[in-house]
Amino acid sequence: MASHNATLQKALTEVIQAYCDALTARASLTAKDEGMEIAGETLRSAKVREKKGTIARTDTLQATTALAKASLEKNRARGDYEKAVSLLGYILGVPGNPSIVLQEDLDEKAGENGDKALVSWLDEAMKRHPAVLAARSQFEAAQQRVTATRSAGLPYLNLSANYYNNTGPGQAVTPTETAETTMGLMVTIPLFDGFSST
Numbered sequence: 001m002a003s004h005n006a007t008l009q010k011a012l013t014e015v016i017q018a019y020c021d022a023l024t025a026r027a028s029l030t031a032k033d034e035g036m037e038i039a040g041e042t043l044r045s046a047k048v049r050e051k052k053g054t055i056a057r058t059d060t061l062q063a064t065t066a067l068a069k070a071s072l073e074k075n076r077a078r079g080d081y082e083k084a085v086s087l088l089g090y091i092l093g094v095p096g097n098p099s100i101v102l103q104e105d106l107d108e109k110a111g112e113n114g115d116k117a118l119v120s121w122l123d124e125a126m127k128r129h130p131a132v133l134a135a136r137s138q139f140e141a142a143q144q145r146v147t148a149t150r151s152a153g154l155p156y157l158n159l160s161a162n163y164y165n166n167t168g169p170g171q172a173v174t175p176t177e178t179a180e181t182t183m184g185l186m187v188t189i190p191l192f193d194g195f196s197s198t
Helices: 002-052 057-092 110-128 130-152
Strands: 156-165 179-188
Touching: 002 057, 002 110, 002 130, 057 110, 110 130
Parallel strands: none
Antiparallel strands: 156 179
16 A cells, blocks of 8 residues: 555656646746747847948847847757657656647636646546556555455355256266256355464
8 A cells, every 4th residue: 555655646746747847848938939029029120220320230130149049049948848748748658649738827827727737637647657557456456465365264155056967976877867956055164274374
């Protein structure tokens, strides 16, 4: 039971961590996307101002460099986000390459909607995570072994029924037509087994 609970807690911790990492990576991607839009606007503004002669060419080149840097950061953030979502899918035990969609806005209503999304991920992990499934199987097998050990010392009842036509047990076949039906009931009560089951 303790091993089952420990495995369950470890798996749930991994899911929560991966879920939070994916949310963080998505927030970073959103911020980098907004940063790239601002850098694009800055470059457009710099080009217009350069044409009017109000700024030097170096300012436009700096804006171009800032846009390239923002684009690079956005691409890195997208890679980090895709990696985090893939890791979440792997930890959940989702087969193949599914498209995992995270909830879009978790700002003020994080306590209401965010908890529900996290609960759904945890439920998914409980159903599919290989470590949880293995621990659950081990736990059920241990419960069955306990039941089998307990029942070994209990009395038991055997019932048997037989039908014989033209013969009986340990007898040769007879030329005359005979039919025999037997029923047996045996009660076994274990008194002492010499500590062989302990």
